[in-house]
Amino acid sequence: MTAQEILNKAKSGGYALGAFNAGNVELVRAVVEAAKNQQAPVIIETSSREAQHFGMKNFLEVVDGFSQGTGLPILSNLDHGSGLEECQLAIKAGYNLVHFDGSELPYGENLKITKTIVDQAHQKGLLVEGEIDKILGSSAPHQEDAESVQASGNYTDPEKAADFVNQTGVDILAVFVGNLHGTYPQPPKLDLERLKIIVEKLPCFLSLHGGSGLSEEDIKQAIAIGKIVKINVNTELRVAYKETLENVLKGSEEVAIYKIMPPVIAAVQKVVEEKIQLFGSANKAVAPREEVSTTQP
Numbered sequence: 001m002t003a004q005e006i007l008n009k010a011k012s013g014g015y016a017l018g019a020f021n022a023g024n025v026e027l028v029r030a031v032v033e034a035a036k037n038q039q040a041p042v043i044i045e046t047s048s049r050e051a052q053h054f055g056m057k058n059f060l061e062v063v064d065g066f067s068q069g070t071g072l073p074i075l076s077n078l079d080h081g082s083g084l085e086e087c088q089l090a091i092k093a094g095y096n097l098v099h100f101d102g103s104e105l106p107y108g109e110n111l112k113i114t115k116t117i118v119d120q121a122h123q124k125g126l127l128v129e130g131e132i133d134k135i136l137g138s139s140a141p142h143q144e145d146a147e148s149v150q151a152s153g154n155y156t157d158p159e160k161a162a163d164f165v166n167q168t169g170v171d172i173l174a175v176f177v178g179n180l181h182g183t184y185p186q187p188p189k190l191d192l193e194r195l196k197i198i199v200e201k202l203p204c205f206l207s208l209h210g211g212s213g214l215s216e217e218d219i220k221q222a223i224a225i226g227k228i229v230k231i232n233v234n235t236e237l238r239v240a241y242k243e244t245l246e247n248v249l250k251g252s253e254e255v256a257i258y259k260i261m262p263p264v265i266a267a268v269q270k271v272v273e274e275k276i277q278l279f280g281s282a283n284k285a286v287a288p289r290e291e292v293s294t295t296q297p
C-alpha cells in the first residue's frame with residue numbers, strides 16, 4: 001500500500017496512526033515491536049535534530065531492517081523539517097513523508113517553499129505535511145501552566161488554512177488548536193469547535209502534534225471529528241527511555257549494552273502500544289485481500 005492509501009484507510013476507518021519519534025536504534029526497535037504486537041500501521045519519524053544525530057540514511061535502513069518480514073504498513077517521516085534543503089535531503093534519502101515547518105516564516109515565504117517541496121515530493125510519490133501556525137512547546141516535560149503557553153500563540157485560522165492547502169497542495173496540515181508539544185501539570189484543552197470548522201473547510205488530511213500531553217478524552221474526540229490520521233508522540237517515549245535507563249544503571253556494575261537496553265526498549269514499547277490502542281489503530285494492519293476474505297459470506 002502507498003502512504004496515500006494507508007492514510008485514506010485510516011480516515012475512512014476513523015482511526016489515526018501514531019507518529020513516533022525515534023532518534024536511535026533502540027527507539028526504532030521499540031516502535032516496530034509495538035506495531036507487531038498490536039498489528040498496527042505506524043509512522044516512525046525523526047525530527048531535524050534526531051535526523052542529524054542518527055543520519056537520515058542510517059535511520060531509513062534501520063527502519064527497513066526491523067520492518068522486514070513484519071508485513072506491516074510502516075511509514076517514515078521527517079518531523080518539523082527546518083528548510084528547503086533539509087526537506088530535499090529527506091526526499092532524496094527516501095522518507096515516505098516530509099513535514100516542512102515554515103510556521104515561523106512570513107506567510108508568503110512559507111507558502112512558496114512548501115509548494116516547491118510539494119512539487120518535488122509528489123514527483124516521487126511522497127506526501128508532504130505543512131504548518132502555518134506554530135505548535136508551541138517542546139518535546140519535554142514542562143512545569144508551566146498549559147493555558148499560559150496556549151495564550152502566547154495563534155490557533156490555526158480555518159480560512160487561512162484553506163488558502164494555504166489550496167495554494168500549496170499539501171497532503172497533511174499540522175493544526176494548532178491548543179495542542180502543545182510536551183507534557184504539562186494539567187493536559188492542554190483542545191479547541192474542538194475550531195477543529196470541526198477546519199475539518200469541514202479542508203480537503204486534506206490533518207495531523208495532531210503534542211500527542212504526549214493531551215487527555216485521552218480530547219484525543220478520542222479529535223479523531224472522531226475526522227481527517228486526523230497522524231498523531232505525533234515524542235516526549236513520553238523520551239521520558240520512558242531516560243527513566244528506565246537511569247533505573248537500570250543505578251547501582252549496577254553491568255557494562256554489556258545488550259543487557260542494559262532490553263528493559264529500556266520494553267518501557268518505550270509499552271508507551272507506544274498504549275498510544276496505538278488509544279488512537280484506534282490496533283489490528284488495522286490487515287492486508288486488503290484478507291479483509292475482503294473475512295467480509296465474504
Ligand SMILES: [Zn+2]
Nearest residue numbers: 135209210232
Ligand atoms: Zn511537532
